Amino acid sequence: MFAPAPQRRTHNLSTPIDRMLAPVHRWIWRNRERRVQKLLRFGETETDGGRDLLRAAEVTADPLLRRLYLVHAADEQRHGQLFRRRAASLLRGAPADAQPWPGEGWIAPGGHGLDDLDVGSESDDTMLAFLHVAERSAASRFAVYRDVMQFDPATRGIFDDILRDEMFHMNYTLTQLVRVSPERHRPRLWRARLSRLWKAYLRVASALAGVIGTVFLTVQYFVVLPLFAWLAKRTGAREPIGWIAIAPERNQATSREY
Ligand SMILES: [Fe+2]
Numbered sequence: 001m002f003a004p005a006p007q008r009r010t011h012n013l014s015t016p017i018d019r020m021l022a023p024v025h026r027w028i029w030r031n032r033e034r035r036v037q038k039l040l041r042f043g044e045t046e047t048d049g050g051r052d053l054l055r056a057a058e059v060t061a062d063p064l065l066r067r068l069y070l071v072h073a074a075d076e077q078r079h080g081q082l083f084r085r086r087a088a089s090l091l092r093g094a095p096a097d098a099q100p101w102p103g104e105g106w107i108a109p110g111g112h113g114l115d116d117l118d119v120g121s122e123s124d125d126t127m128l129a130f131l132h133v134a135e136r137s138a139a140s141r142f143a144v145y146r147d148v149m150q151f152d153p154a155t156r157g158i159f160d161d162i163l164r165d166e167m168f169h170m171n172y173t174l175t176q177l178v179r180v181s182p183e184r185h186r187p188r189l190w191r192a193r194l195s196r197l198w199k200a201y202l203r204v205a206s207a208l209a210g211v212i213g214t215v216f217l218t219v220q221y222f223v224v225l226p227l228f229a230w231l232a233k234r235t236g237a238r239e240p241i242g243w244i245a246i247a248p249e250r251n252q253a254t255s256r257e258y
């Protein structure tokens with residue numbers, strides 16, 4: 001449908017931050033279990049993104065955008081299938097008791113993050129701005145994944161394949177945004193970028209809050225609780241052992257309830 005872009009054009013897609021994090025990404029992807037989990041998660045994100053694009057094609061009044069959204073939705077559906085199939089073939093050789101990696105939620109999801117979007121309430125320009133920012137981010141991340149994946153040529157090939165589609169998505173969304181909103185496309189893009197940044201901050205902040213909560217509860221359990229246990233034990237040691245005689249004024253016949 002669309003001619004694949006030459007590989008050299010996908011080389012400068014990654015942002016400096018993603019390039020800086022390349023060793024972290026390499027470490028994450030090198031582990032087979034983590035790779036399976038990430039691929040499954042990507043598969044889900046891409047398929048969800050495809051569904052949101054179908055909804056966007058339904059609600060837009062622009063015939064050209066409708067056609068492009070439908071092509072885009074089919075691409076995302078295909079990406080989801082590619083990720084899931086690769087995860088399934090890796091899973092066949094993985095141990096059954098693989099545990100999810102606890103740091104998974106810290107780093108932004110590698111896909112498009114369209115799940116945060118209420119498609120029905122977006123106008124054409126805000127939708128295109130959000131899509132462009134999300135596609136650019138996905139292309140940047142996928143370019144780094146492809147580059148660090150020398151140890152798994154099959155998965156690397158999938159990222160390389162998908163990257164070509166992401167470049168098309170990134171470019172058409174910007175071209176269409178300029179077409180539908182020639183005056184206000186820059187503010188729309190900045191709004192989409194800031195909204196994405198805010199969501200990234202919330203994601204990191206909630207993960208950090210989880211870690212801080214765990215540290216505080218652990219300190220309470222091992223430092224504060226033993227102190228209370230020691231005080232209770234000391235008070236208990238001062239109590240006389242066995243039956244205690246009741247004072248005569250309290251030791252009357254049980255003729256009434258109190
Ligand atoms: Fe995709």
Ligand SMILES: [Fe+2]
Binds near residue numbers: 138166
């Ligand atoms: Fe995409």
